[in-house]
Amino acid sequence: MTPNIIFHNITIHVIEDNSGIFxxxxxxxxxxxxxxxxxxxxxxxxxxxxxxxxxxxxxxDDVIDTPIKSMTGVPK
Incomplete structure (x- = not known):
């Protein structure tokens, strides 16, 4: 059974990091x-x-605060 979701009004006040509207x-x-x-x-x-x-x-004075690796393990 397919879910039925109804939004009558969507208000977005802030878009911050790690956010998305799809x-x-x-x-x-x-x-x-x-x-x-x-x-x-x-x-x-x-x-x-x-x-x-x-x-x-x-x-x-930090050169790198937090080293980040991509999903494939290759540094960005």
């Missing part, structure tokens, strides 16, 4: 993501916040 007949092979994010600012919470003349310095 409609129709799809065959997803080797679907992967490798992401390394760094944040040097942090978060600001509350109402009516103001920030000005900010300086952000991020020093990363």
């Amino acid at each position: 409609i129709g007949s799809n065959v997803m092979t080797n679907f992967s993501t490798n992401v390394h994010n760094k944040s040097g600012f942090g978060s600001v919470y509350g109402n009516h916040n103001q920030m000005s003349k900010n300086v952000h310095i991020f020093h990363d």
